[in-house]
Amino acid sequence: MSAAGPSQGARPPGGERRAAPIGGDHTSAPVLEVRGASKHFARRPVLAERVLMAIGRAKPPPVVRAVEAVDLAIRRGEVLGLVGESGCGKSTLARLVAGIHPPTAGEVLFEGRAVNSLEGRERLDYLLAVQMIFQDPFASLDPRMRVHRIVGEALAVHRLVPANELNAAIDRALADVGLDATYRDRFPHQFSGGQRSRIGIARALAVKPRVLVCDEPVAALDVSIQSQVINLFMDLRERHALTYLFVSHNLGLVRLICDRVAIMYLGRIVESGPVAEIFERPAHPYTKALLEAIPRISGRKRVFEPVPGELPSPLAPPSGCAFHPRCPSATAECRQTRPELRAIAPARIAACHLLTKG
Amino acid sequence: MSAPLLEVRGLRTVFHLADAAWAAVDGVDLEIDRGEVLGLVGESGSGKTVTGFSIVGLIDPPGEVIAGEVRFDGEDLRRAPEARLRELRGDRIAMIFQDPLTTLNPVLTVGEQMAEAVLEHRRADKVAAWALAAETLARVGIASAEARLRQFPHELSGGMRQRVAIATALLNKPDLIIADEPTTALDVTIQGQILFEMQKLVRETRAALIWITHDLAVVAELADRIAVMYAGRIVEAGTVAEVLDHPRHPYTRGLLDSVPDVGVRGRRLAQIDGVAPRLDSRPAGCAFAPRCPRATGSCRELDPPEKAEEGRRTRCHYPLLPGEAR
Numbered sequence: 023m024s025a026a027g028p029s030q031g032a033r034p035p036g037g038e039r040r041a042a043p044i045g046g047d048h049t050s051a052p053v054l055e056v057r058g059a060s061k062h063f064a065r066r067p068v069l070a071e072r073v074l075m076a077i078g079r080a081k082p083p084p085v086v087r088a089v090e091a092v093d094l095a096i097r098r099g100e101v102l103g104l105v106g107e108s109g110c111g112k113s114t115l116a117r118l119v120a121g122i123h124p125p126t127a128g129e130v131l132f133e134g135r136a137v138n139s140l141e142g143r144e145r146l147d148y149l150l151a152v153q154m155i156f157q158d159p160f161a162s163l164d165p166r167m168r169v170h171r172i173v174g175e176a177l178a179v180h181r182l183v184p185a186n187e188l189n190a191a192i193d194r195a196l197a198d199v200g201l202d203a204t205y206r207d208r209f210p211h212q213f214s215g216g217q218r219s220r221i222g223i224a225r226a227l228a229v230k231p232r233v234l235v236c237d238e239p240v241a242a243l244d245v246s247i248q249s250q251v252i253n254l255f256m257d258l259r260e261r262h263a264l265t266y267l268f269v270s271h272n273l274g275l276v277r278l279i280c281d282r283v284a285i286m287y288l289g290r291i292v293e294s295g296p297v298a299e300i301f302e303r304p305a306h307p308y309t310k311a312l313l314e315a316i317p318r319i320s321g322r323k324r325v326f327e328p329v330p331g332e333l334p335s336p337l338a339p340p341s342g343c344a345f346h347p348r349c350p351s352a353t354a355e356c357r358q359t360r361p362e363l364r365a366i367a368p369a370r371i372a373a374c375h376l377l378t379k380g
Numbered sequence: 381m382s383a384p385l386l387e388v389r390g391l392r393t394v395f396h397l398a399d400a401a402w403a404a405v406d407g408v409d410l411e412i413d414r415g416e417v418l419g420l421v422g423e424s425g426s427g428k429t430v431t432g433f434s435i436v437g438l439i440d441p442p443g444e445v446i447a448g449e450v451r452f453d454g455e456d457l458r459r460a461p462e463a464r465l466r467e468l469r470g471d472r473i474a475m476i477f478q479d480p481l482t483t484l485n486p487v488l489t490v491g492e493q494m495a496e497a498v499l500e501h502r503r504a505d506k507v508a509a510w511a512l513a514a515e516t517l518a519r520v521g522i523a524s525a526e527a528r529l530r531q532f533p534h535e536l537s538g539g540m541r542q543r544v545a546i547a548t549a550l551l552n553k554p555d556l557i558i559a560d561e562p563t564t565a566l567d568v569t570i571q572g573q574i575l576f577e578m579q580k581l582v583r584e585t586r587a588a589l590i591w592i593t594h595d596l597a598v599v600a601e602l603a604d605r606i607a608v609m610y611a612g613r614i615v616e617a618g619t620v621a622e623v624l625d626h627p628r629h630p631y632t633r634g635l636l637d638s639v640p641d642v643g644v645r646g647r648r649l650a651q652i653d654g655v656a657p658r659l660d661s662r663p664a665g666c667a668f669a670p671r672c673p674r675a676t677g678s679c680r681e682l683d684p685p686e687k688a689e690e691g692r693r694t695r696c697h698y699p700l701l702p703g704e705a706r
Contacts, residue, residue: 107567107568107569107570108538108567214655216655244423244594244656245594245596245635245639246423246634246635246638246651246652246656247655248638249638249639249640249649249651249652250651250652250653252640253648253651256648271567273568274597274639274640275640277640278640311569312568312569314572315568315571315572316568317571317595317597317598317600317601317602318597318600318601319596319597319600319624319636320600321597321600321601322600322601322621323602324601325576326572326576327576328575329569329573330521330573332537332539332540332569332570333567
């Protein structure tokens with residue numbers, strides 16, 4: 023992984039700053055903001071390749087453009103959904119927001135300040151305030167740690183509570199997610215999938231975060247367990263006034279719990295706006311295709327024409343609009359010029375040539 | 381009116397572990413006819429996959445099918461010798477699994493393994509087998525099929541691999557297809573394409589399709605009939621419209637309520653509390669009773685008998701009446 027730290031205020035390659043990041047409602051300031059952020063991954067060339075490159079006989083290894091010039095703002099108290107298919111860059115974007123990956127270009131702002139300029143106490147404050155919940159409740163818990171250590175580790179390491187209050191804080195975090203305090207001495211393997219999810223959430227809540235970045239937090243759970251965990255997320259939101267970035271491919275879930283939603287395709291946001299409006303009147307052809315493809319319980323032997331093709335490789339994105347090879351209404355312009363995100367209605371933006379034609 | 385294509389009666393599959401036998405499938409009855417799609421729905425551990433494997437005789441020790449009847453086109457598969465099952469599998473009965481990477485042979489090209497599946501079951505020359513493979517790939521929506529035949533599985537995307545697995549299953553024009561979560565690992569747009577192809581295939585070939593899944597919405601769109609499994613048993617079965625519009629079993633009701641449907645925007649999901657019992661700790665009486673809001677003392681003591689009327693089956697002491705909330 024190679025990542026050059028961006029100089030402050032650097033302009034992202036190929037994407038000029040847009041005045042209003044997303045939406046038109048500026049009444050509440052964004053708690054987190056992503057400006058022109060890109061994340062590229064490249065394999066380090068092996069020795070033989072470096073030699074060949076030096077004498078001009080080989081090209082550098084290909085670069086995966088996982089996230090490309092993305093602007094995103096998460097307002098205090100809202101639940102922002104981030105939707106897309108596997109490989110679209112939604113998890114990478116979530117990790118940029120949570121500070122797990124530094125962006126290759128562009129910047130992440132926390133409460134108005136560039137994250138990469140934060141140091142010491144302020145940087146720690148950001149890292150603790152923005153907590154991540156991971157998809158796999160098995161892989162994201164250390165199997166050799168007991169629950170109290172998993173939940174209490176950050177509290178102890180950063181000395182967030184006095185040593186004699188640590189146990190009480192751990193018990194509070196466990197109670198918060200509906201786990202019995204008597205579980206504190208158990209190991210992760212002694213729990214069901216739903217309980218493990220709760221342990222992961224308790225670990226995040228223990229440090230009193232303001233923002234939870236949830237990457238497919240219930241995708242690995244059974245339906246009846248999913249609803250328990252989703253209800254927990256909703257309760258916690260009210261109890262702790264949390265802000266969420268909710269990454270999911272489950273559009274039913276996004277509709278249920280999110281206030282706004284951003285749809286990603288091949289590293290870029292193609293549409294965003296209030297959830298209810300986007301689900302009722304999707305503007306971008308990809309959003310339409312995505313919504314159309316979701317099976318519905320109310321659908322009976324529904325026959326629909328599915329969108330053809332697959333997500334192209336981020337190693338070799340198509341020219342122009344990345345969606346044009348799959349788009350039913352693509353024109354010559356779509357094949358040549360990449361559409362910029364533009365306001366299409368109050369609080370709504372989309373990147374599609376067809377929409378600006380009127 | 382002849383007997384259905386596949387008829388399963390009282391199927392019981394146990395796993396022998398530490399001196400005890402735990403029933404993963406505990407008395408399952410199923411039937412399906414040509415041109416029909418049956419959705420077999422359940423959460424992890426409900427026994428839906430083991431049911432599918434038991435039907436085609438793919439249960440290995442420590443698992444064992446200990447009771448029941450599996451009648452396929454008049455033939456009793458439970459008593460059929462292994463050689464006969466081998467003959468049927470991949471020919472008249474096809475299976476599609478969740479993970480195509482484990483189904484496909486990584487060291488053979490797509491064409492080689494598809495041709496092998498043809499030549500194993502019928503007399504044909506290699507050229508004809510490759511031609512059939514190309515034709516079948518095209519039928520599941522793969523463009524430039526000829527070129528794909530010369531590629532290895534690792535060169536294909538996940539959606540493409542699953543299409544290859546589906547095409548391989550379809551090569552010999554099976555009468556019965558058992559598909560175990562075939563689209564669970566795929567993205568929705570790819571899932572949409574595959575559901576579309578499967579609907580078309582069932583319509584055209586009149587194959588019987590058993591679609592094993594945890595996803596009620598997929599079943600709603602694809603299936604004619606649905607069977608809901610819980611803890612090794614079918615707790616409710618009937619036509620999709622009957623079961624999904626008027627569920628009688630509290631578990632079905634709970635499942636339906638806990639799915640966030642795209643058309644709904646609420647604040648809280650109805651939830652089923654607790655977790656499904658493990659194989660080795662199923663409660664006495666109704667297995668769902670500890671999680672059931674309607675359960676009474678008798679539910680915890682007496683196993684509910686199956687009540688059947690006109691193809692609608694329910695296994696509950698206190699089934700929901702039409703229009704009744706849970």
